[in-house]
Amino acid sequence: MTATRRRQRSPLLVLSLALAVATAGCATRPDPSDAEAVAEFQANNDPLEPLNRGMYFVNDGLDVLILRPAAEAYRIFLPPEVRTAIRNMLGNLRSPVILVNDVLQGETQRAGTTVGRFLLNTTLGVGGIFDVAKDFGLLGHTEDFGQTLAVWGMPEGPYLFVPVLGPSNPRDLAGAGVDAASNPLTWISGGEFFDAASNTRIVVQGLDTREGLIEPLDAVRRESLDPYATLRSAYRQRRAAEIRNSAPESPAARGTGFGAGTGMEGPRR
Amino acid sequence: MTALLRRRQMLAAAAVAAAAKVLPAHAQGVDIARATSFIQATGQELVAAINANGASVAQRRERVAQILRRAVDVDGVGRFILGRWWRNATPEQQQEYLQLFEQVLIRNLSARFGEYQGVRFALGRTQARTEDDALVNTVVERPNTPPFGLDWRVAEVNGQPKVVDVIAEGTSLRLTTRSEYSSVISRNGGNVASLLQAMRQQIQQLAAREGG
Numbered sequence: 001m002t003a004t005r006r007r008q009r010s011p012l013l014v015l016s017l018a019l020a021v022a023t024a025g026c027a028t029r030p031d032p033s034d035a036e037a038v039a040e041f042q043a044n045n046d047p048l049e050p051l052n053r054g055m056y057f058v059n060d061g062l063d064v065l066i067l068r069p070a071a072e073a074y075r076i077f078l079p080p081e082v083r084t085a086i087r088n089m090l091g092n093l094r095s096p097v098i099l100v101n102d103v104l105q106g107e108t109q110r111a112g113t114t115v116g117r118f119l120l121n122t123t124l125g126v127g128g129i130f131d132v133a134k135d136f137g138l139l140g141h142t143e144d145f146g147q148t149l150a151v152w153g154m155p156e157g158p159y160l161f162v163p164v165l166g167p168s169n170p171r172d173l174a175g176a177g178v179d180a181a182s183n184p185l186t187w188i189s190g191g192e193f194f195d196a197a198s199n200t201r202i203v204v205q206g207l208d209t210r211e212g213l214i215e216p217l218d219a220v221r222r223e224s225l226d227p228y229a230t231l232r233s234a235y236r237q238r239r240a241a242e243i244r245n246s247a248p249e250s251p252a253a254r255g256t257g258f259g260a261g262t263g264m265e266g267p268r269r
Numbered sequence: 270m271t272a273l274l275r276r277r278q279m280l281a282a283a284a285v286a287a288a289a290k291v292l293p294a295h296a297q298g299v300d301i302a303r304a305t306s307f308i309q310a311t312g313q314e315l316v317a318a319i320n321a322n323g324a325s326v327a328q329r330r331e332r333v334a335q336i337l338r339r340a341v342d343v344d345g346v347g348r349f350i351l352g353r354w355w356r357n358a359t360p361e362q363q364q365e366y367l368q369l370f371e372q373v374l375i376r377n378l379s380a381r382f383g384e385y386q387g388v389r390f391a392l393g394r395t396q397a398r399t400e401d402d403a404l405v406n407t408v409v410e411r412p413n414t415p416p417f418g419l420d421w422r423v424a425e426v427n428g429q430p431k432v433v434d435v436i437a438e439g440t441s442l443r444l445t446t447r448s449e450y451s452s453v454i455s456r457n458g459g460n461v462a463s464l465l466q467a468m469r470q471q472i473q474q475l476a477a478r479e480g481g
Contacts, residue, residue: 036353040451080413223377225467229452233445241439246418 026050045159046232052161056228059163067164068217071210083211085129090205091140092121092128097179101143105151110245113138141245145182146175150243159232164206167235299430304403304423305396307430311340312390312407319385326383330479333379342424342431343371349433350447351461354454358461366461369468376475378435387412390419402433 027049030037046052075083095118102111117133117140125132131140149171150156157170168176180186185201188194224230318332347370348355358366382388393406402424410416422434422443434443450464457463 040353044448219381223471224449225464225471226449226452226456230445230449233448234440237440237444238438244439246439 044232045156047158048160052159053228055161055163056231059161059166062163063217067206067210068214071207071214074207074211075214083208086204087208087212088121088125088131089128090201090208091131091142092118092125093185093201094142094183097183098141098143100182101145101148101179104145104148105143107143107245110141110143113141142242144172144175145178146172146239147243149175150239156239159236161228161232167231172239299401299403299423299425301396301398301403304430305392305405307340307423308405308407308421308432309392311336311432315382316388316390319382319388327479330379330383333382334375337375337378338371340432341374342426342433343367343374345424345426345431346374346433346443347371349443350450352447352451354451354459354461354464357459362461362465365465366468369465369472372472373468373475376472376479380475380479385409385411393418404436 027041027047030041032038078086095114099111099114099118102108102114116136117131117138120133120136120138121128121131124130134140154171156172160168160170160173162168162173165173165176185198188198220227220230220234314336315333318329318336321329321332324332344367347367350370351358351366355363389410390407391410393408396406397404402422405421405423407419407421408416409419417438420436421432422436423430424433425431426433434441436442453464453467454461
């Protein structure tokens with residue numbers, strides 16, 4: 001399956017690399033005597049800005065042509081109840097990964113919540129279709145290995161914009177790789193059925209995520225004078241809040257939980 | 270008010286460390302109970318305006334804009350957001366910037382809140398005091414939407430509690446917009462006029478979308 005995925009992504013990767021080479025270069029460093037400009041440069045932590053803006057441009061094209069229309073179609077053709085059920089199931093399937101990271105962060109209470117939710121939702125919730133655990137007071141949350149690394153004190157590294165995945169950084173990308181590897185579903189194979197099911201899960205996860213972001217991303221495109229800079233700032237702030245576990249119920253718990261996101265959550269319609 | 274904002278800038282971002290030296294910082298504390306009741310009252314007004322029966326979209330939006338103009342420290346927020354570029358701007362540019370900023374902020378916020386039909390809100394779990402302002406947590410609920418956390422940063426401005434930042438799910442409007450504006454200016458050779466031009470265009474587009 002991993003091989004299949006790699007094959008699917010390769011044209012994109014080639015395109016990205018070509019563009020990377022074309023626009024290669026590092027962000028212009030500010031005048032070292034201007035303390036405020038230097039501080040801002042460091043706070044942005046985006047030394048690869050020209051490259052990242054190139055990637056953002058590629059992503060924008062892909063998004064307008066493919067990703068957003070696909071998410072729109074997903075919203076139009078499936079009724080809200082079905083989409084909620086799908087979102088619940090995807091969240092439930094991620095429980096093992098969330099649990100591992102709860103434990104690695106020493107969050108015993110949250111780990112207990114994750115186990116409780118998984119047991120209740122898998123049984124009473126009919127394989128995760130219904131989030132019954134919520135009615136028992138067990139609200140969902142998400143965790144990923146990028147957050148665990150942050151809790152362990154690893155810095156995020158330079159900002160990266162990855163086409164399709166969105167804003168990220170080396171820490172969160174590495175974390176996403178570890179999460180994929182630690183997910184039992186990654187290792188279930190044997191036969192076309194499992195491969196098809198697991199590819200379907202990945203595609204549906206993408207659709208669900210993008211569908212949830214239709215309004216927020218439209219708002220950024222409409223309202224921001226520099227959507228790239230807005231997303232960069234929003235992603236950072238949002239990740240910091242996720243790492244602090246400050247949200248009452250993390251929206252990502254209902255979707256992919258993938259570290260890369262936009263830092264915003266869309267309304268469910 | 271100016272001193273207070275200067276102070277917060279300094280605390281919030283090392284980026285303006287130099288600017289903070291200009292004015293002595295004497296923070297004026299805001300009473301947490303006062304901040305909380307202010308947000309409760311403002312929130313109820315907003316919810317009533319958004320859910321007003323029989324009002325047209327334009328009427329609702331206008332009502333929301335009125336409430337926001339009163340509750341938000343628009344000038345203070347605007348100056349915070351322009352940050353280090355404020356001193357680079359001429360007095361005329363500063364004045365025009367504040368006028369444009371008010372329009373952009375109020376239009377964007379009221380368009381956003383205007384979509385929240387059927388919204389309900391409640392005070393959340395944590396009401397925190399920081400050095401010179403208070404953070405009031407609310408939970409916003411809409412039909413068919415998971416509840417989300419909205420934090421209001423409240424400071425005392427000329428003896429009145431005012432909203433100085435809105436933080437949705439950990440994302441501060443003030444910080445995000447500062448990043449946006451600073452990026453526009455930096456990418457145009459540090460020219461504040463380029464930001465003003467972009468803002469003027471944006472207001473035209475927003476007005477066209479609202480239908481005048």
